[in-house]
Amino acid sequence: MEGNISRTMDLMKTKEMVKPRDVVLVVSDSTPTILNPTAFQAI
8 A cells, every 4th residue: 555655646746746845645445454454554
């Protein structure tokens, strides 16, 4: 999940959709599982 967010942010920066010092809130609807207990970890 974090890799996906990083790639999306890199793309947004490349397209100049976000600027330095902008704040981006990432919201996900994935449910935590035993295999991925950090799904709701703050970044």
